[in-house]
Amino acid sequence: MSEPLKFHFPVSGGDFTSAGKASVQVKKLLRQLGISPDAIRRVAIAMYEGEINMVIHANGGSADLEIYPDYIKIILADTGPGIPNIDLAMQEGFSTAPDNIRSLGFGAGMGLPNMKRYTDDMKIDTEVGVGTTVTMRVNIA
Amino acid sequence: MQLTKIIEAMELEVLTSVTEDREVLGGYTGDLLSWVMGRAESEMLWITIMTNVNILAVASLRDLPAVLIAEAAELDEAVIAKAKEQEITLLRSPKSAYALCVELGKLLA
Ligand SMILES: Nc1ncnc2c1ncn2[C@@H]1O[C@H](COP(=O)(O)OP(=O)(O)OP(=O)(O)O)[C@@H](O)[C@H]1O
Ligand SMILES: [Mg+2]
Numbered sequence: 001m002s003e004p005l006k007f008h009f010p011v012s013g014g015d016f017t018s019a020g021k022a023s024v025q026v027k028k029l030l031r032q033l034g035i036s037p038d039a040i041r042r043v044a045i046a047m048y049e050g051e052i053n054m055v056i057h058a059n060g061g062s063a064d065l066e067i068y069p070d071y072i073k074i075i076l077a078d079t080g081p082g083i084p085n086i087d088l089a090m091q092e093g094f095s096t097a098p099d100n101i102r103s104l105g106f107g108a109g110m111g112l113p114n115m116k117r118y119t120d121d122m123k124i125d126t127e128v129g130v131g132t133t134v135t136m137r138v139n140i141a
Numbered sequence: 142m143q144l145t146k147i148i149e150a151m152e153l154e155v156l157t158s159v160t161e162d163r164e165v166l167g168g169y170t171g172d173l174l175s176w177v178m179g180r181a182e183s184e185m186l187w188i189t190i191m192t193n194v195n196i197l198a199v200a201s202l203r204d205l206p207a208v209l210i211a212e213a214a215e216l217d218e219a220v221i222a223k224a225k226e227q228e229i230t231l232l233r234s235p236k237s238a239y240a241l242c243v244e245l246g247k248l249l250a
Binding site: 016017019020021023024027041044045048049052104105106107108109110111113114117118 | 172173174175176178179183191193194195196198199201202203204
């Protein structure tokens, strides 16, 4: 098995003016690497939602991208408050986003469902008071 | 229909410029970013009253041909500047999102 191509992006918390920056960078990068438009679209959606969640709910974190010959792995890790009830958080429409954030267009409770829908595999490791790591896989071929 | 034709027919204000005269096959309207992110398709014109900078990441990540701001909603200069930098086409109209959808629908029918 060949070594994956790896990329690391810090994501700063509470910065709504540049939120989504890492995802925009990743999209450019995948284009340069000649990844198929469909895979790029799915990575872009999933990573954006995860990145925004870290900005809004976890005061930032980091995004890691690993590119294998047949799939792309996205790892979003934060040391935020954690998710007390994953089943509830995964439901369309569930959101704990405060009003000031909702007024910016966030808080539809569609981020996690989008991540699930557009990836081939998604795993959430979370502990209240410790943090959350979301690992997603998008098949390329 | 080509974006420039739509701009002309619907008398839309162009806040940035049309860097690429893309073909528009439909539209999507909504102000909640995750809905747009998950449901819009890349050949759709996005009609919204949301004007903060976060609309740009959505437009760019979903490859939308343009964002059409309804109800003549005000935009910060900084948002327009950033859109220019990222070559995202921002359009505006005094009409409501509903009226704009009806017009676009007729044009594309
Ligand atoms: N990284 C995270 N850390 C802590 N809580 C999180 C994290 N990601 C999601 N959550 C919790 O899960 C809920 C649902 O997340 P989801 O992304 O689906 O919706 P949202 O972020 O509230 O709104 P939207 O994504 O539609 O703008 C959030 O409101 C929050 O309570
Ligand atoms: Mg979210």
